[in-house]
Amino acid sequence: MQFDQEFDARGLSCPLPIVKTKKALNAMTSGQVLKVTTTDPGSVKDMEAFANQTGNPLVESGTAGGEYVFYLRKG
Incomplete structure (x- = not known):
């Protein structure tokens, strides 16, 4: 999948992956894709x-x- 930005949250425990994902998405423009x-x-x-609650x-x-990969589109 194509993406515009990537965030490496390996080694981080809850809630840091979500907190930092939110921060990364805030810096992006609508329609761009973030790989986490x-x-x-x-x-x-x-x-x-997080995806359901934030749009x-x-x-x-x-x-x-052993890694989890997510692609979120900035709403």
Whole structure:
């Protein structure tokens, strides 16, 4: 998937991945896509809830090698 910016949240525990994702999205323009990579298993449900609550759609997500990857589109 194509993305405009990337945020590496590996090694961060809840709530830091969400807090820093929000900050990164705030600096982006509407329609741009942010790729977020985390190692926190709790981030799966957190990112879904964050996307629903903020209107920044979770376009795609997946796991690879113990890491969780999320693509959010700035609403």
